[in-house]
Structure formats: C-alpha cells, structure tokens
Amino acid sequence: MEKERVSKNIRIILIVCLVLMLAAVRLFEERLFYDPFIRFFRSDYLLGDLPAYQMPKLLLNLTFRFVLNTLISLGIIYLAFRDRQIMKFSGLLYGILFLVGISIFIFLLLNLEKEHFLALFYVRRFLIHPIFILLLLPAFYYYRLSISRNSERPVQSIPGETFEGTISFIDPILNDNTRVATARIEVDNSNGRFKPGMFVSAQIETDMSQNGQQQMVIPRSSVLWTGERSVVYVKKSLESGVGFELREVNLGTATGDSYVVKSGLQPGEEIVVNGTFTVDSAVQLAGKPSMMNPDMNMQAGKEIAEKDKKVLMPLFMNYLQLKDQLVADDFDSAKNTISKLQQNSEAISKEGLTEETAENWGNFKPGLQNSVQKMKEAKDISALRENFDELSSVMIGIAKIANPMPGMYVLRCPMANSNRGADWLSMNSEIKNPYYGQSMLTCGEIKAEIK
Numbered sequence: 001m002e003k004e005r006v007s008k009n010i011r012i013i014l015i016v017c018l019v020l021m022l023a024a025v026r027l028f029e030e031r032l033f034y035d036p037f038i039r040f041f042r043s044d045y046l047l048g049d050l051p052a053y054q055m056p057k058l059l060l061n062l063t064f065r066f067v068l069n070t071l072i073s074l075g076i077i078y079l080a081f082r083d084r085q086i087m088k089f090s091g092l093l094y095g096i097l098f099l100v101g102i103s104i105f106i107f108l109l110l111n112l113e114k115e116h117f118l119a120l121f122y123v124r125r126f127l128i129h130p131i132f133i134l135l136l137l138p139a140f141y142y143y144r145l146s147i148s149r150n151s152e153r154p155v156q157s158i159p160g161e162t163f164e165g166t167i168s169f170i171d172p173i174l175n176d177n178t179r180v181a182t183a184r185i186e187v188d189n190s191n192g193r194f195k196p197g198m199f200v201s202a203q204i205e206t207d208m209s210q211n212g213q214q215q216m217v218i219p220r221s222s223v224l225w226t227g228e229r230s231v232v233y234v235k236k237s238l239e240s241g242v243g244f245e246l247r248e249v250n251l252g253t254a255t256g257d258s259y260v261v262k263s264g265l266q267p268g269e270e271i272v273v274n275g276t277f278t279v280d281s282a283v284q285l286a287g288k289p290s291m292m293n294p295d296m297n298m299q300a301g302k303e304i305a306e307k308d309k310k311v312l313m314p315l316f317m318n319y320l321q322l323k324d325q326l327v328a329d330d331f332d333s334a335k336n337t338i339s340k341l342q343q344n345s346e347a348i349s350k351e352g353l354t355e356e357t358a359e360n361w362g363n364f365k366p367g368l369q370n371s372v373q374k375m376k377e378a379k380d381i382s383a384l385r386e387n388f389d390e391l392s393s394v395m396i397g398i399a400k401i402a403n404p405m406p407g408m409y410v411l412r413c414p415m416a417n418s419n420r421g422a423d424w425l426s427m428n429s430e431i432k433n434p435y436y437g438q439s440m441l442t443c444g445e446i447k448a449e450i451k
Helices: 002-028 037-042 055-081 084-110 116-126 133-150 276-285 306-327 332-346 355-378 380-401
Strands: 165-170 182-187 216-219 224-226 227-239 241-248 250-255 260-263 408-413 420-428 447-449
Touching: 037 116, 055 084, 055 116, 084 116, 084 165, 084 355, 133 355, 133 447, 182 224, 224 276, 227 276, 306 380, 306 420, 332 355, 355 380, 380 420
Parallel strands: none
Antiparallel strands: 165 182, 216 260, 224 227, 227 241, 250 260, 408 420, 408 447
16 A cells, blocks of 8 residues: 555656646747747737748747647656557547647648638647646546446455456366366556556456447346256237236357347347246236247146156156255266266157146157257266256246156255356255355345245
C-alpha cells in the first residue's frame, strides 16, 4: 500500500509538471515559434489586412507546436489512466484531427477573404492550443468509472480497477483432473502491480458474428436438458390467453451464461428464461408434452402396471447404488455399477412393458444410454460426477412417471454444475452429496418428494 501511495503521488507531481509545460508553451509562444498571426489576432483583425507570412515556415512551426502540445497531452493522459488502449485511441484521434485541421487552415489561407478571418482564427486556435485534452480527460474518466461500476473486480487485491490483455496462447491439451485448458494472457505489468500467485478473474470478449451476421443467443437458465436434447418453452398466444409451447433447439457454443442458437427459434420469439422447471412441472401435471414427455399426453405420477415397476426396479437400484458410491468417492465400484446399469437398461424391452409404459421408455432410453456411455468413458471420479447430473435428470423424469420405488426424494446441490445447481434421487431426506462426496458431504437441500 505504501508503494502504491508513493507511486500515485509521483504521478500527480508529474501531471502538474506537464500542465505547467503546456502553460509555458503558451506563455513563451512568440519566442519559441514563427507565427505572424499571433499579433494579428490580438488586434482588431476583422477590420485589418493579413500580415505577410512565409507559408512553408508557418506550416512547419504550426506542426511543431501541435506535436509538442500533443506529446505533453498524451503524457498527461498516460499518467492519469495508464491504459495502453486509451493511449492508442488518443494518438490516433490527435493524428486525424491534425490532418483535418491543417487541411482546413491551408484551404482558408489560399482562399481567404475578410469574412473568413473568424474561421481562420478558430482553426488556428485549435492547432496551437491543447483544447482537446479538456474533452478527453473527463470522457476517459467517465469511461473508466462506468467499467469499474458495471463489472466484477478482476483483481481482488486491486479493487476498483480493470485491466485489458490479449490471449496469446491456449494450451491444446486438457488437464486430466480439471478437464479444462489453460490460457496465457498478456497484460502490461511494467509497474509490477501483478505478483506471482495473485488471484485474477477474467472475462473474454469474442466476436460471435458469422459471415458478418449476428447470431441468436439465449440465457442458460432458459434451456432444459434431457440426454442430448435441449428444449425451451416458447410463449404462444391462445384464445384462452397466453400459453407455452415446448420447442427443441439446436445449440452451439456456450458463452458464459448464454448459448448460441443454431436452429429452432426465430428472431422476436419470446421464451421462458426464469422458472423454466416450474413451467415444465405445470405442463406435466396438465398432461401436455413436456421436457421428459415430448410426445405424450399423460399425467405425472400416474400409476402403471405392477409388472412395469418390477422391470424398472433394477435400474433404480443400480442408480441409487451409484449415487452412494459417488458419495463415498469410490471410483472403481462406481465404474462397475455403471456397467450393470447399462446392461439393465439394454435388457429392458418394450415387449416386457405395457403399451403406455413402453412409449414412455422409448422417450427416456436414448438420454439414459447417452449419459451412461459418457460415464463409462470417464477416467476419474470428477468426470463421472460431471455426467451424473444428466443421468439424474433422466432418472428423475422416469421416477415422476413410473414411480417404481415410492418415497424417493429429489435433492439439489446449488454449487454443482458450475454453480448452476444439479439434482439427484435418494431414498431418504438425509443430504449426502454425490457431486462433491466427502469434501462437501452435506451441501444440498430437499427439492421434492415423489410419493
């Protein structure tokens, strides 16, 4: 903190020195620069004639004075903000303004009439005085202030400031434990403010357009998943009022809290973004197509034949056993149980079920087998837990329809799935978290009871 305070005081002193230099340029202008118009514009110039001047010498001195003021102004801007992007923008802006200003100045000199004296006065004034810094300083300050207020602090030990960098390298190999790739971001650290081991969070800005066209993006909270299917609820106007229609969508890249939509939605359509599970539950109770029953018109919790329950019972026994093994951090036993679960799911045939249950099973089976296959390929318990959420969603859907083991609870861990939350089934209400195991055993809450 002491070093930061000293550094800030030094910057303030340097800014004051540079401001004094700008004042000195103005004070000693007649000694420093060739400019016959200095005395001319101090007189009653609207009634007089232009003084004699040498065009090349005049333009050279105007350019020198503008460059001198610009360099001092850029020094003030750098000391005030220490931002490379702001410096690049300011330098480019000063260059453009000089070219425009000097071009207008030359045009007025070559085509000058007395009624143009006032225009010449203001153009020359812009070229010789550092007027533009009076606009840039408050503009950049407001810009930095708005970023500080509207974004998370990227560096916890340096509150109130944000930093920009460029991704220079992305590791092509994923970490076996975390299943993520590391990236190298280049940030200006010439002042040594970043230290080894310092925690930094980052937001990556990317261009989402394709072939010059913007892509459609929807919030993650609006999407329901079952197996590989992703569905949303679209608002529809009905004679009886407003309703919601289940719509399968094809999603692309995940970007933070959003997904890119490849197909399934049209621009302008309204979808449910909060409370999606509540809408889905209401739709199921109404006997209409829902996430788990896209093609069915049946009531949730409807009793099915006893023989159907017996066919599905081994599946749930395997699931509950797998859940307990994840709680115990027992990777090897969990892998064996997954194989058994896969065998039992493949052994279930439509011929062994009633007609109505067979149709339901046909909807659930692809998602179940897909999640089980992913878990079979897992090389560690972290990868198993990543796909347990998908498996649990399917099993919860089957339990709500078939209920082969009455008295099951739907429990929820709010921290799983990257803090988006994930559910699981249990035969009792005691919280034993399969997503974190022994590290956070009691993290969770009761969401519902399937009676």
